[in-house]
Amino acid sequence: MNPKKRNLIIGLVALVIIVVVAGVTLWHPAKKSAASGQTVKVGIMSGDKQDQAVWKSVAKTAQDTYGLTLKFVYFTDYNQPNEALLSGDIDVNAFQSYNYVKTWNKAHKSDIVAVGNTYITPMHIYSKQVKKLAEVENGATVAIPNDPSNESRALFVLQSAGLIKLNTTDSSKLVSLPDITENEHNLKLKEVDASQTPRALDSVALSVVNYNYASAASLPKSESVYMEPLNKTSAQYINFIAATSKEKNNKIYKEVAKAYASKATEKAIKEQYPDGGELPAWNLKL
Template identity: 55%
Template sequence: MKKSLKYIIGLVILVVVVVAGYFSFAGGKKKEAETVTIGIMSGSKQDDKVWKSVTKTAKDKYNLNLKFKKFTDYSQPNKALTSGSIDLNSFQHYAFLDAWNKANKTSIEPIGKTIIIPIRLYSNKVKNVKDIGNGSTIAVPNDATNESRALYVLKNAGLITLKSDTKLATVKSIAKNPKNLKIKELDASQTARSLSDVTAAVINGNYAETAGIDYKSAIYVEPVNKDSEQWINVIAANKKDKNKKAYKEVVKAYQSEATKKAIKDVYGTAELPAWDIKLK
């Protein structure tokens, strides 16, 4: 074999080895996963199963590691987000976030819809809203956002009407009360216990679950319409971070068919995926 040919072959082998080495040790190295820490409330095993599904999608599709910091008080996740100890949070609806920003002069913004948990009207005394008689007592939560929500439920159930300019409803917002219903304002955690004393009570989903009330036993379910849009839960970020690629990918991981299936599997219709709901 001629020396020139041997030289060319040797050079080709060297190039192949160098290129292979580059892709093996440098160019072929998988990009390290980015970690995103999300603040959530200490919830049920069902919640954990939903987030487990989201975590898998985030890892498989977007190479993100999701970590969670759990809180027990609703005042904590937004404080943690503002301080920078978490990257995102997911526990609140639009109305809560809006009220929080106004009260605390913060600039937290929603970056993606997650779920809506329809609030429900329950009764141990009647089987149908139409059976609620004149002068009946209806219990509602007494905190600002949930009381408003409960009154909108009574409005949509045809029991009362609200003044046309109402946003955050109170009992003073009631325009017409044809059955002269007595609205009993209670701490949200006490509404389930009141069922033996009142004709009906508007009860948040988590308190109904804690009290062992089957959500299917409700005599009226909050409709998903423009009145209820403000109760859609969101993933939230600090305003300065709202366009970060990784955070948008967390939203995409949540708003997936896998998440939708997980929600249905563990909650049935007690909770509903909200990102593609058409509001009437």
């Protein structure tokens, strides 16, 4: 072949390749987030270092995938994050379950909603005095959280453990101490702030503890004498990323939720909670 013709053909082929590649790029541009360059203030609890480590992974995913910067605002008790959300001091928060927000919204006439699920953590009954529930003495004191939703959940845990009976088996209903119909062991139920349930173990026989507080207090698994069972009614205990209802379709907040519901986050959860105390819940089948 004539060298000139050969070079011309090669040049034409190269040009066609360039045009095709350029066309593909135009029709299928690199994914860019509507949130790129934005900063989102996320309210989380200060006591759980493992949860903070998980969120560090989420922040990296949010930055790398969506160009989002997550700024964390830390709180010390369950009342503060929702108040901050409603006042606009933060954009979203991530600390509560569906049953908790249902109670909160009713009590505060608020409109906090979920923009994406995060995890679920079964409650545990802990003890420093006994190795199994059968060893609990008559008249023993049991610490439970004092906020309505967690107290209700704790009472259902005690019922599932066979320690008390309530006037219902429907855990979607909110119950309190007057709803106890049987207390065969004459247990004395002591209401304390949820964050203090681990510390209460020094003075009570049993304590029903939220996993985040158990983790923050480094309670050993060996001191857990009962774990809340997971079933269909457990859906109400799934935690989520929360926003106000007017922001429920906010694309930026949805991308925070997508950053959480990632393989990287799942890996981080498994690394931080090797005992399975916290489980990814965005695709959980109960």
